[in-house]
Structure formats: C-alpha cells, structure tokens
C-alpha cells in the first residue's frame with residue numbers, strides 16, 4: 081500500500097500546524113492571516129527537488145494532473161494521443177476530457193508501453209504519447225523518447241503508480257516533456273486525494289498553472305481579485321491540508337521504496353525455482369518501486385486456478401486479475417461506445433496485451449510486512465504453484 085501504512089503523528093501535527101497558524105486552507109493569498117504558511121508551495125518545491133526538475137505544480141488528483149498536463153501541451157479536439165491498453169481508466173478519461181482521441185497501443189512483457197506498437201500507431205494527427213509506468217516499474221523510456229523525437233510527439237509520463245521509481249538514474253515522470261503523479265490513498269505516497277505535474281519547461285509550467293486555476297496569471301503585484309486572465313481554465317487546485325500531508329509523506333518516500341523492494345526481493349527469490357512461472361520484464365530493475373510482484377502462468381486457465389488457490393489461502397492479488405476491469409481498455413465498453421464514429425475499437429484488438437494480462441498474477445507488496453506475513457505469502461505461492469503446475 082505504501083505511504084498510507086505510515087500515516088501517524090507527523091501527519092497529524094502537520095495538519096494541526098495549518099489550523100493553528102491561521103487556518104488558511106487555500107494555496108494563494110491571505111498573506112497576513114497565514115503567518116507565512118504555504119504548504120502546497122513548500123510541497124511543490126520539495127517535490128521538484130526530490131525528483132530533480134525545475135517546476136512542480138500541486139493539483140487536486142492524478143486525473144486532474146493528466147488533464148492539466150494535456151492542456152499545457154495544447155492538446156485538444158482533432159488531436160490523437162497514444163497510450164497503452166493496460167492502464168487505469170483515468171489516463172484515457174483525461175485524453176477524452178481534453179477533447180482528443182485516445183489511440184491504444186499494446187503493452188509488452190514489461191506490462192508497459194510496447195515501443196514497436198507505439199511507432200505503428202502514429203498518424204499525422206498524433207500529438208503526444210502517454211507512457212504509463214505501471215505498478216512501480218519504469219517504462220522503456222529510451223526507446224519511447226527516441227520514437228517520439230523522430231515523429232515530433234510530446235511525451236507525457238503517467239507516473240501515478242511509480243512515484244519515486246526511476247529509469248537509468250532519473251526519476252520516472254521527469255524524462256519526457258511533462259510528467260504527473262497521483263497521491264490518492266492507494267498510491268506510493270498519499271495526501272488522501274492529490275496529484276503533481278512536473279516539467280523542466282517554463283512555458284509548460286506556466287500554461288499548466290494558468291489552466292488549473294481558471295486562467296489566473298498569479299501576479300504577485302496585484303490582489304488575486306485583480307489578477308490577469310491568461311486563458312480559459314478550470315479548478316484543479318490542491319488545498320493546504322493536502323500540501324501539509326504531502327510534505328510529510330514525501331519525507332517517507334525513500335523508506336517506503338526501500339522496504340517494499342526488500343520485501344519483494346525475498347518473495348521473488350523464494351518462488352524463482354518454478355521454471356514455469358516467468359517474471360515480468362523490468363526495463364530497469366534498479367528503478368523498481370517494489371510495490372508489486374508480477375509473474376505469468378503458461379496459460380489463462382492456470383492463472384485462474386492459481387488465483388483461486390491464493391484466495392483460498394487468504395492471499396489477495398493486486399489489479400491482476402482482481403481489478404483488471406478498471407485497468408484494461410478492452411473491458412471499457414462505455415468508452416469504446418463513446419468513441420464510435422471517431423475511432424472504431426473492438427475487444428480483440430490487443431492480442432499481446434490480452435495474452436500477458438490474462439496470464440498474469442500480481443502480488444501486492446507492502447511496507448510493513450512482518451516476517452510472518454512474508455512467510456505466509458511465500459508458502460501460499462509455493463503451494464499454489466505446486467498445485468497448479470503439476
């Protein structure tokens with residue numbers, strides 16, 4: 081689960097401090113009343129420094145962050161944006177909310193965007209690509225950025241599930257033109273609801289900061305009520321309580337990842353002897369956030385049985401297969417229907433993704449797993465493997 085496991089005294093104090101020192105819950109203004117407390121601003125600065133970018137903008141959610149990033153990139157009606165068949169529904173919702181058309185590419189054995197299929201899906205309308213770093217594992221960014229560069233596409237990284245993960249020494253979310261994170265309750269760190277947009281491009285940052293706050297320019301020389309209107313926007317702001325929580329949670333992020341990786345390594349090692357179980361490909365193993373262990377069974381029937389065995393022993397799965405309905409484009413009839421006339425999709429259009437996703441089992445790894453919990457997980461996995469693979 082990540083940061084939510086660690087919510088405690090520090091988070092409580094951080095919220096209390098906001099209340100005690102003026103109780104200004106808004107990101108902007110009220111300078112006298114707030115006694116120099118700017119929690120969202122401080123969270124943004126610390127987050128930018130942590131991931132290694134020039135600009136970070138705190139927003140209301142990861143979904144909002146995607147919408148704001150697309151607006152900053154100038155994506156709109158008539159544009160195509162390529163993303164992957166395996167992602168949370170929010171990635172596709174944000175593209176549609178921007179008025180653009182989602183074009184869905186395959187995932188490969190890393191369960192991240194397949195660079196080859198990305199290139200095959202590019203048309204003259206394609207403006208951007210959204211690689212999603214699924215379940216803590218970085219996407220193959222070298223290949224993706226090189227293809228995007230060749231075709232003049234913007235790269236928006238959906239790092240909602242990979243806050244603190246990295247690719248070849250750089251944090252995920254910072255390798256493309258613009259990146260986003262989610263701090264919802266089940267993400268690596270949490271502010272309840274919340275998100276972040278990051279970029280090194282001043283212009284993209286400014287456009288994002290206008291769009292997410294009704295077009296406000298945020299001039300410091302005039303009161304907010306007299307601020308300049310730069311563009312049509314919306315309200316996707318983060319509030320001060322979220323900012324206060326975020327600062328504390330960010331200080332826990334390295335610990336979260338370290339512990340998850342340690343627990344994951346123990347469990348992975350213990351089942352590595354089963355040759356019929358093949359593990360998910362890791363484009364950069366050193367950059368894995370460690371919150372999920374994924375392996376594939378030889379076929380769907382075996383994967384179904386494997387899950388049944390695990391459930392019978394009280395061990396749940398994470399997304400694969402337990403919440404695939406929310407994470408696989410082929411399951412979204414309502415979206416496929418809404419896109420009719422613009423782009424025609426059928427269920428069977430992603431045979432590689434289908435094959436990997438239907439054979440996959442994902443085991444959730446948490447920060448505070450005790451030795452006993454780890455042993456119980458290992459023995460359940462070994463028992464399931466012995467039963468199913470016989």
Ligand SMILES: *Cc1c(COP(=O)(O)O)cnc(C)c1O
Nearest residue numbers: 141142143168170240241262264
């Ligand atoms: C969680 C998630 C989002 C959306 O984040 P929210 O904060 O829940 O709105 C977007 N993309 C992916 C891949 C996610 O997992």
